[in-house]
Amino acid sequence: MEIINGGVTAAKGFxxxxxxxxxxxxxxxxxxxxxxxxxxxxxxxxxxxxxxxAPVKWDRSVVYNSEYAQAVVINSGVANACTGEEGLNNCKALAAKAGQELSIPxxxxxxxxxxxxxKQLPMDIMLGGISRLKGLLGEELTDGELAAEAIMTTDTVKKQAAVTFDVAGTKVTMGGMCKGSGMIHPNMxxxxxxxxxxxxxxxxxxxxxxxxxxxxxxxxxxxDGDTSTNDTVLVLANGEAGNAEITSENSEGYKEFYEALLYICTELAKKIAGDGEGATCLFEVKVxxxxxxxQAKILSKSIVTSSLTKAAxxxxxxxxxxxxxAMGYSSAxxxxxxxxxxxxSSAGRIKIVENGTATDYSEDEATKILSQSPVTAIADVKMGNAAATAWGCDLTFDYVKINADYRS
Known part of the structure; x- marks a missing residue:
């Protein structure tokens, strides 16, 4: 696998x-x-x-019931959540308009x-927007960057990742983009x-x-412990690389595909955590x-979601x-x-607790290590061989300010 620049336009045909x-x-x-x-x-x-x-309901139907998909239309600014039948009808209208413009179902x-x-979607300008989008579609990396920028809300940076990998001698490319900064919590x-x-x-x-x-x-x-109404991850595979089709976990190239998808999802997840609202630091927790x-997942999640730990x-x-x-109240x-x-961190590694009590560590050295980004906390529970990693960010003054002013 080779890490490359790019996002959703990195692969052939997108x-x-x-x-x-x-x-x-x-x-x-x-x-x-x-x-x-x-x-x-x-x-x-x-x-x-x-x-x-409403778009979650629409997409579930497409993913589970349609033979294939060929396009995604995304907007930021209005979630189209808690919008009733009108919200779902608006999804249908947007899909119909995009289908008409792109000559697809x-x-x-x-x-x-x-x-x-x-809030309801401003359909008049969005339907017109679909026509404009169709006329501007491009396959360059910069076109993918424009899409990554357009889906941002309180995000401060575009979030993309891309790789190439080999499937039985055929070069395959995978790329992705995501958005996320606040209202972030596990279970999508x-x-x-x-x-x-x-x-x-x-x-x-x-x-x-x-x-x-x-x-x-x-x-x-x-x-911040809030799970959203709109969480969605979609993967589209068009087969244009021309590799022998992967039909099972035993197919040649499945391992390389899985590792590529794992890398893309991990990198995008870390970019979201590191760009948490008001954050100054990506906080990684390994158990x-x-x-x-x-057990490792429960413990690592409990630590990474602790408001007191994040403030520290x-x-x-x-x-x-x-x-x-935080480990103690995790239920593990x-x-x-x-x-x-x-x-x-990049400034070094320090052991601060051994067998449940403090070591004779240097506070100055610990502060130096904690002043970098990312910072990793490692908890060794000495019970077996399993491990898990969770990602979050520090809790800052700006988190409250951003969310207090979100609609104003």
């Missing part, structure tokens, strides 16, 4: 763009389109929130929205993610791989030597008691008197 249509009433881009010249096998995962947006068009909950953390590849693969195999990988990537990030994977990371304070405390069974805790 075009994209992003523009401002006026949803946000300013000059920021707020509408994007991704299009494949050929039909795509499609997989998706969605929010577990019982209050889910409406049920091959996926719809995604992000922004303020409870608040986000939109779109991954494109020219791989030829059977739909059921793609879906199974995506569902498994989500559990270790996007479901292992948290910024090692756990009795099983589930912001203050560059090696307040390890908050980490041990472990012996706190056997736990070792380390902090690690």
């Amino acid at each position: 075009l994209a763009t992003g523009i401002n249509v006026g949803i946000k009433n300013n000059v920021k881009k707020d509408m994007a389109m991704v299009f494949s010249r050929t039909a795509c096998v499609t997989a998706g995962t969605f929010t577990t929130n019982k209050v889910y947006a 409406a049920d091959s068009v996926l719809i995604a929205s992000t922004g303020v909950i409870g 953390a608040t986000m939109l993610g779109f991954i494109t590849t020219d791989l030829k693969i059977e739909k059921s195999v793609l879906q199974k791989a995506l569902s498994a990988i989500i559990a270790d990537t996007f479901n292992m990030i948290s910024v 090692i030597n756990a009795s099983d994977k589930e 990371i912001f203050g560059h304070d090696a307040n390890w008691g908050r980490i041990l405390c 069974d472990f012996d706190p008197e056997k736990v070792d805790i380390y902090f690690e």
Whole structure:
């Protein structure tokens, strides 16, 4: 696998763009389109929130019931959540318009929205926006960047990743983009993610791989403990690389495909966590030597979501008691008197707890390590060989300011 520059236009046959249509009433881009010249096998995962947006309902139907998908229309600024029958009808109208413009069936068009909950989409300008988007579609990396910019809300940076890999002698490319900064929590953390590849693969195999990988990537990030109404990750595979089709986990090239998808999802997840609202630091938590994977996940999530621990990371304070405390209320069974805790960053590594009590560590050295980004906390529970990693960010003054002013 080779890491390359790019996003959703990195793979063969995919075009994209992003523009401002006026949803946000300013000059920021707020509408994007991704299009494949050929039909795509499609997989998706969605929010577990019982209050889910109209585009989530629409996309579930397309992913689960349509033979293929070929385009995605995305807007930022309005979530189209809690909008009733009108919201779903608006998804249908957008899909119909995109299908007409692109000469594809409406049920091959996926719809995604992000922004303020409870408002109806401004359909007049969005329907016109679809016509404009179609005319601007391009396959250059810069076209993918325009799309990545258009899906941002409180994000401060575009989030993209891309790789190439080999399948039985055939070069395959995979790229993706995502958005997410606030209202981020496990079980489909608040986000939109779109991954494109020219791989030829059977739909059921793609879906199974995506569902498994989500559990270790996007479901292992948290910024603020809020799970959204719109969380969606979609993968479109158009087969234009020309590889022998991957039809099972035993197919040649499946391992390389899985590793590529895992890398893309991991990188995008980390970009979301590191760009948490108001964040100054990506906070990574590794739990090692756990009795099983589930125990490691529970413990790492509990630490990364602890508001007190996140505040300590912001203050560059090696307040390890908050980490041990968060482990203690996680519901996971472990012996706190056997736990070792380390902090690690580009400035070095320091052991601050051994067997549940503080070591004779230097506060100055710990502060130096905690002043970098990313910062990693490692908790060794000495119970087995399992491990898990969770990602989050520090909790800063700006988080409150951003969310207090979100609609104003």
